[in-house]
Amino acid sequence: MAPKAIASPIPDAWYPTLSVLMLAIGLVVTASFFIYEATSSRKTRSLAKELVTGAVASVFLGFGSLFLLLASGVYV
Template identity: 75%
Template sequence: MAAKPVTSPVPVAWYPSLAVLMLSIGLMVTASFFIYEATSSRRNRSLSKEIASGAIASVFLGFGSLFLLLATGVYV
């Protein structure tokens, strides 16, 4: 039985667009997190909201960085 070549589930032509989209979303969520931290008092802060926005920003920035590396030819 011959081995099948490994292919990406996402077309290579989409890498730059996905990188820009995901990094933009991640930076917007990060900015909203910083604004939330700067404008809310210590009594009004919600740990669950902070963790959720941090996790969402982390996922989008992580995948955005991955697609940016793939778009520039650094295959990780």
């Protein structure tokens, strides 16, 4: 029995669209994080909000970078 080839669960044609979409969302969330940090005082900041916003931005920017690399032919 021959081994089955590894295939991506997402079609290759979607990589550029996914990269632009996820990077755009990540940059918007990052911008909202910076705006929140600049406009809130030290006493009104929430650690939970900062951690959640940073995690969401990190996930979107990470997957956006991954799909950008895949779209440009760098298979990681």
